[in-house]
Amino acid sequence: MVSLLAMVIVILPTVAFIIMNSFEKHMVLSIENELSAYSYSILAVAEVEQAQLIMPEVLIENQFNVSGSGLYAFISQQKNNQADKINNTRKDESVTLWRSQSLLTLTLPNKLPEPLAMLTTGDKLFTSIELNGLSLFIYSYAISFTEGEHSFPMTVHIIKDKQTFLLFISDFKQQLWFGLAILMVIILLLQLVWLMWTLKPLSTLEHEIKAVEQGKAEKLTSIYPKELAKLTTQLNQLLATEQKQRQRYRNALSDLAHSLKTPLAVLQAQRDISAVNQEQINRINSTIDHQLKRAQSAGHSSWLLGIKVKPVLDKLLNTLAKIYHDADKKVTVKLTGKLTFKGDEADLLELLGNLLDNAYKAAKSSIMLTVSQQGDALVICIEDDGVGIKSQQISQILERGVRADTYQEGHGVGLAIVRDLVASYQGQLHIANSAALGGAKFTLTFANMG
Template sequence: MSWGSLRLRLIVGGLLAILIALTIAGAGLTLLFERHVARTIGDDLDVYLKQLVAGIDADAQGKLVVGRPPADPRFADPLSGLYWQVSDDAGQVLRSRSLWDTALDLPRDEPSPRELHRHIIPGPANARLLVSERRVLLTLGDRRAPVRVAVAADLARVSAAASHFARDLALALGVLGLVLVAATSIQVGLGLRPLDALRRGVADVRSGQCKHLPVDVPAEVRPLVEEVNSLIDAQEREIERSRSRAADLAHGLKTPLAALATDVALLRQRGELEVAQAIEAVGETMSRHVDRELARARARGTARLRGGISTSLRPLVQSLILTLARTPAAQRLDFEIRMTGEPSVPLDRADLAEVLGNLMENAARYARSRVRIAADAAKPAISVEDDGPGIAPAERARVLQRGVRLDERGEGAGLGLSIVQDVLSAYGWQLVLAESELGGLKAMVAPEEGRDRMTAAGPAT
């Protein structure tokens, strides 16, 4: 797929959206998890703080003692990441064994006796500590003294937990991303399916299988379908008008040509043979052009409406052979029909008769003793061969040029190879000349490359 592909653009856009969404979701979930872990640690510190406050007392000399420290063994493990500290206004400081030879550098703060404050301060080994502290009033000797009680935990636990969570989350989001990519691809395919149906509909219209695009499409595509169908109708009307004008012009020339033929006969009776022959040659040329335009007009109209058209080949060939057999040139020939199965051709019967009739008449004119018509039901091709002198390879391209007849001297069928090509071109078919294994010329009628029209198109006519 190139960048001009709508499918590729939608998929790439979806991938970018998924990547951005998953990145934001991953960062947000990691942040939420980190805050959750921090809140959990803060709640644990509050529990330790209550245990520590409950265990503070004064001895006989009025000095602070901690009779029952928090039970967590980490408070006794040096630099374990969990610490407590108790101090009074006289400078006495008690701390957990985990602090070793350091102390918590608490900020200047004066919380009320029942107020809980939290801080983030630097701790041992440059650690970041989350501190929960309270201020309580105790009787020390003969006085009431404020005592500052603090419990701290290393926030490295939060970072480590968040890091592990982020790795697990990345794996989960990666799997989710793959699922979303697959879902996006399916969604794009489903979304573009109406366009694919529209493409097939256009191909069916072009091939003549139907006259209009199907209207059973989503609402977003329906205006386009309606416009295309309107364009097809307008083009159809224009073609019909052109066809009618060509037919009217051709039929309008028939009467003058008939009158001209009558004048030629009168001139021959008077003995003016040279003048009669000259006028007769001009009349025949004009007649050939008229017949050609009539055939072209009919072929254009029929090809546009050929949906469901299919002609059985064998009966048509047999009928043409019976007609040709009455001509003097064909009475001496052996016509061979070599067909596998019962081939049918998606051309109108009259148009196919003109094509094959012209080719078979040319073959009969030059054949010595044999003409073969071959086709295969499984292959979209028809061949007409003879055992005559054939045509040199250099001349084959010339005789297929418009306005050049295969036999300039003979009377011919009045259509020539150019009209054969015009009729075939209207159906997406072509005429190819080659050398026959019989020794003469092989004329092959087949679909143009990449436009195979030899398909079943309805009941044979």
């Protein structure tokens, strides 16, 4: 639209200026040719006898015979005299030999402007002059009549009122600009409709991709022109392939974990197994359970369905309230914005479930849950009024490969799963002590979750 506006605003006025300039030049040339023809018509009836100019009383062109008609003519002759003898200077004066009846109301200057006074026999000049406050065209043609051995030089001047020409040009410009303005509006409207029609598939594609990205659709369903059909087909194939690969990955992990469960169950059934071996088998079982949960995790993907946080949170809080019904603990929930978790519902339950379960175990009386949308990021904050976590333990928990279940009850169980899930969604886990409640504070941040 910007390029279109620039093109219309620059090109059309430029064309208009070219048209106006060409039209004005054409009109001026037409007037020059018209006045030139009038000069020849006057010369045709002019005669010189005994060094005297003889002109008819009435000319064929009636405008020369009507006073103030706007078309005037006069014949002048340049004379040299010595009128100023005191200063001993020579003055060139213009002597009017004849004037048309239409010129009786105008006063001619004694001395013509220099370009007109400098004409010699055979010269022609078309210009503008000011007479009695009027702007006029003037065409001058210098000639010389020959009478015997003597020559009789003179200059024919044809004058035309410029006002009619100026009004005509002004009216033409107004009509041109008015027509140009209408044309610009029509072109802009047509181009706008054309752009909207031609770019509609791109707009549709943008909305569909955004819907898929926000989890409102699983693939592109609209029909696109052939220029975009190949692209949309490949996008749908990419979506389907990504979903299948993710499912195969989860199935492979699940199958591997389940295949290890059976031989481990056989080993655990042995009566003569030592305590050391039993501990290692338990650790293997714990690892398999952890990997099974990871297999169920969808992980980060640009094409996951969006899950509304509030329904999941309400269901989870109701469950925890039933489990810890004996504990007199107050849970404060603050939800801000349109809260959507772009991921799997089971993963969201796992994240919130582990952290809230730990908070219930660690809290003395109060738990505060805050979920907000900050720009494109979803921020989940869970605080309690328990004993908190030491700064040394916080740094160890966040280190890769360090197990979190070695810490005190209330913050160890499930932290490894939370940490891995957050990492799979390319989020951030921040652990600190709550300034408001005094206990632990867990903050989860998931970017581009809107």
